[in-house]
Amino acid sequence: MTFPLGAERDLLFCFTHLLSDRQSDASFLVHHFLSLYLRARCRVLFLGLVQSFNHYSAISQRMGVSLAQAKEKGQLVFLEGLNESLSVLIPQETDTGSQAMDFLRDPSVGLKSLYEFVRSSLSSTGEGREGADDTEEWGPPVVLVDDLSVLHYCRATVCSQLQGNVVMLTRCDGEEEEEDEGDDEGPERLLKGLTHQCSLTLHVRGLPYWLLHFLRDVIEVQVEVRWRRRQADGQYTQNKLFQYKVHDKGASFFARGTSSAVL
Amino acid sequence: MAAPMSSVGKPSAERSPFNTTSFQKKTRSKLISIPGTRPSVQNGQLLVSTGVTSLDYLLGGGLAVGTVLLIEEDRYDSYSRMILKYFLAEGVVCRHELFVAAAQDNPDDILQELPAPILDDVAIPKPVEQPRLSVEPQDSLDAMKIAWRYQNLPKVQSALASSSRFGHYYDVSKTMEPEIRQAAKCHRFYLPEQPTHSSPTHSMRLESYSALLKSLQEVIHREGFDVAAPMSKSRNILRIGLHSLGSALWGDDLCCHDKPRNSRALTTFLYGLRALLRSSLSVAVVTLPSHLIQDRALMGSITRLCDNAIALESFKGSERETNPLYKDYHGLLYVRQVPHLNCLASKLPDHKDLAFKLKRKQFTVERLHLPPDLSETVSRVSRGELAAAATAASAASACGSGSSGNKHLDF
Numbered sequence: 001m002t003f004p005l006g007a008e009r010d011l012l013f014c015f016t017h018l019l020s021d022r023q024s025d026a027s028f029l030v031h032h033f034l035s036l037y038l039r040a041r042c043r044v045l046f047l048g049l050v051q052s053f054n055h056y057s058a059i060s061q062r063m064g065v066s067l068a069q070a071k072e073k074g075q076l077v078f079l080e081g082l083n084e085s086l087s088v089l090i091p092q093e094t095d096t097g098s099q100a101m102d103f104l105r106d107p108s109v110g111l112k113s114l115y116e117f118v119r120s121s122l123s124s125t126g127e128g129r130e131g132a133d134d135t136e137e138w139g140p141p142v143v144l145v146d147d148l149s150v151l152h153y154c155r156a157t158v159c160s161q162l163q164g165n166v167v168m169l170t171r172c173d174g175e176e177e178e179e180d181e182g183d184d185e186g187p188e189r190l191l192k193g194l195t196h197q198c199s200l201t202l203h204v205r206g207l208p209y210w211l212l213h214f215l216r217d218v219i220e221v222q223v224e225v226r227w228r229r230r231q232a233d234g235q236y237t238q239n240k241l242f243q244y245k246v247h248d249k250g251a252s253f254f255a256r257g258t259s260s261a262v263l
Numbered sequence: 264m265a266a267p268m269s270s271v272g273k274p275s276a277e278r279s280p281f282n283t284t285s286f287q288k289k290t291r292s293k294l295i296s297i298p299g300t301r302p303s304v305q306n307g308q309l310l311v312s313t314g315v316t317s318l319d320y321l322l323g324g325g326l327a328v329g330t331v332l333l334i335e336e337d338r339y340d341s342y343s344r345m346i347l348k349y350f351l352a353e354g355v356v357c358r359h360e361l362f363v364a365a366a367q368d369n370p371d372d373i374l375q376e377l378p379a380p381i382l383d384d385v386a387i388p389k390p391v392e393q394p395r396l397s398v399e400p401q402d403s404l405d406a407m408k409i410a411w412r413y414q415n416l417p418k419v420q421s422a423l424a425s426s427s428r429f430g431h432y433y434d435v436s437k438t439m440e441p442e443i444r445q446a447a448k449c450h451r452f453y454l455p456e457q458p459t460h461s462s463p464t465h466s467m468r469l470e471s472y473s474a475l476l477k478s479l480q481e482v483i484h485r486e487g488f489d490v491a492a493p494m495s496k497s498r499n500i501l502r503i504g505l506h507s508l509g510s511a512l513w514g515d516d517l518c519c520h521d522k523p524r525n526s527r528a529l530t531t532f533l534y535g536l537r538a539l540l541r542s543s544l545s546v547a548v549v550t551l552p553s554h555l556i557q558d559r560a561l562m563g564s565i566t567r568l569c570d571n572a573i574a575l576e577s578f579k580g581s582e583r584e585t586n587p588l589y590k591d592y593h594g595l596l597y598v599r600q601v602p603h604l605n606c607l608a609s610k611l612p613d614h615k616d617l618a619f620k621l622k623r624k625q626f627t628v629e630r631l632h633l634p635p636d637l638s639e640t641v642s643r644v645s646r647g648e649l650a651a652a653a654t655a656a657s658a659a660s661a662c663g664s665g666s667s668g669n670k671h672l673d674f
Contacts, residue, residue: 028607052541058605082538089468089535090477149564150534 030146031056035065038075043141045121047114049081049150077121081150118143297498297544299357300328301429306606311357311500311546312430314349317619317628319430322571323611326548327604328500329540331533333566335553335574337594340507342575343550344373345435345621347504350548352377352439354502355447356431362482362503362545364452364475366512373506374449378433379440381624436623450482454513469525471514472532479503479539488543501545508532509551509565518555526561533568572599575619589631592618596628 034056037044048056056078057067070076084101100117303310303324310325313332319325326332336343354361355377363370407414457474483489488501509517509529516523533549540547549569556562566572577594578584598614618631 027603031607050537055605059607062606082534082541085535086480086538086542089473089531089538090480149567 027146030144031059031063034144035060035063037142037144038065038067038070041075043075043077044070045077045079045118045141045143047079047081047118047143047145049079049145050147052082053078053080079117297500299353299359299429300500301325303327305609306604308604311359311502312353313346313548314351314353314431314433315346315626315628316430316432317626318346318573321573321598321612321614321617321628322601323609325429326546326571327602328544328546330570330602330604331536331540331547331549333569333572333599334548334550335572335599336507336550337575337577337579338554339577339579340550340552341579342577342594342619342621344506345626346575347506347548347550348373348377349433349626350502351504352380352433353431354500355439355444356380357500358447359500359502360448360450360486360488362450362452362479362501363506364454364478364504365506366454366471366510367507369453370449370451373504374444375438377439377444378435379437380443381432381434432624434624435621435626448486452478468531469514469528472528475505476532476535476539479536483539483543483545488545490542490544498544501543503545503547505547505549507552508549509556517561518552521557526558530561530564530568533565537568537570566599569600570602570604573597574599589618592620592629592631594619595631 034044034046038060046056053067060067067076067078071078079100081101088101100114102113297309300309300311301324302308305323309328310319311328312319312325313322322332334343334346351361351363351374361374363373365373452475454471454475457471459470483501486501488499507513509515511519515525515529517526517529536547536549539545551565553562553565553574574597575594576597578586578589578592579594583589596617596619598617601611601614603609613630616631617628619626619628
């Protein structure tokens with residue numbers, strides 16, 4: 001799947017990408033980034049909070065990447081949030097397992113334990129391979145979070161400082177015209193706060209209804225790319241608008257209004 | 264095109280130990296066949312029927328095992344309750360196990376109201392009579408005259424006859440026979456009967472939801488619905504029906520206040536429910552009085568946490584009930600969300616302008632079409648309404664209006 005953002009190479013050296021969607025589904029972008037970074041031989045830490053490992057594995061297989069193999073080689077560390085969460089939500093007498101999902105227990109705990117998990121995973125992947133014969137050189141570490149809104153749904157305070165590349169998916173529901181009244185942890189605020197911190201934002205938005213009705217089989221949403229470079233000469237934002245169509249093996253992007261249905 | 268049936272495709276497949284190669288040979292022997300389920304033609308998911316065949320079609324063939332269906336209730340909770348009963352009745356007919364949780368009505372009452380299946384091939388379990396089957400052909404008075412070669416074959420009354428069909432039809436005017444209903448194993452969770460714990464609850468979780476989650480996990484472990492459970496015994500599906508979650512009777516104030524105190528209790532519960540379902544052979548239907556929830560963003564997050572979501576809007580009590588445009592239907596149905604499991608995109612039927620109607624023998628969902636205006640005397644909705652409004656506003660005599668007023672007096 002090609003991603004016409006100019007130079008895909010630049011994506012690898014970005015600091016933070018934020019994927020957000022409104023009234024549509026941007027999860028295909030998460031899969032794209034996962035396979036992109038794995039193929040670029042980066043160390044990937046994937047926090048899969050909303051789906052099972054098999055789901056990601058099945059889709060990545062169709063994109064040509066094997067998650068099981070990457071996990072074996074140590075390139076991929078996968079946190080299966082759903083499994084870990086059960087031991088937190090239903091406390092048993094014998095409580096084993098990582099404490100990464102502790103934010104579900106108590107909102108005041110925050111994401112500290114999750115952050116500790118991330119930090120320890122990232123630092124240990126380099127050291128654990130001393131005894132092995134084939135120590136492979138991996139690229140810069142990447143943290144992928146799918147889906148950050150779960151932390152909000154379960155009311156965790158989000159303030160995490162992570163170095164390296166971070167790609168997060170968050171969801172925003174509600175109309176664009178409405179304002180978030182009063183709720184201090186509303187998804188809008190989360191989105192705004194993250195957009196401020198991130199250097200690249202991909203915002204997936206549903207098409208207006210009349211257009212969707214006309215182009216219903218072909219196009220789903222619009223991807224708006226807000227790119228902000230932090231350089232010495234000031235920041236500038238660059239907006240690009242694409243449209244895309246998702247099919248089984250990935251998504252194909254094209255410029256606005258040039259889909260095959262219209263031309 | 265039939266998808267290859269493999270254990271990788273199922274969302275609730277066991278986590279197999281990592282082999283030396285990532286390429287796993289897809290063998291048919293690994294797939295377990297459970298009565299009342301079938302693999303999806305798109306991506307090999309294991310599907311169960313919701314009991315309503317047109318709803319199955321809208322969801323892409325059926326409800327995938329390991330997922331949740333959220334039904335946003337209509338105003339009087341009549342049709343959403345009906346769909347829940349269909350779902351449970353389908354479980355009884357397919358010999359699945361049931362788990363019913365409710366805070367308002369006793370689960371036993373819900374189970375007694377299940378619609379009767381229209382039987383031509385559903386086997387009614389009669390354990391006393393089964394040993395007599397072999398002697399029946401000799402005892403029958405009317406021996407076969409034409410098909411005499413089939414005389415000695417045993418009558419097809421096998422217990423698995425009901426599993427050969429995927430969806431069944433139900434007669435709403437009759438309730439299910441107690442013998443059929445009692446053949447299925449039902450687990451109940453009735454909130455007023457649960458013991459209350461005096462332990463301090465966390466601000467984010469409600470005691471009722473925690474108790475429900477714990478009870479669900481216990482049932483799943485005890486009855487062997489875990490995917491990781493040993494494969495020696497025959498597997499079955501657990502159908503979970505949760506009635507009216509989020510209502511005040513569960514102790515939740517989502518529906519009472521604009522800014523509820525524990526707004527995240529239900530979403531945390533739904534996250535835990537998803538975790539439970541993904542690791543077991545079960546499927547859940549949750550009904551929710553969404554018309555009482557003011558916060559649209561909260562409703563959106565609830566929808567995201569469930570895999571499938573539909574909303575019902577009935578015409579009862581609204582002005583649409585007498586509207587000739589909708590005279591054939593009982594309400595509108597909106598499909599809010601359908602999941603893409605183990606694949607990026609799937610082919611689903613069109614979800615626009617759907618309306619449902621409940622007849623005695625069928626609950627159908629169809630696309631709403633405008634009726635054709637064939638003759639001039641048939642008054643269109645807009646013209647009739649305009650005329651009524653005009654005459655009401657002007658309060659003039661009827662002879663002044665030149666509209667097609669067959670309901671107005673003509674002098």
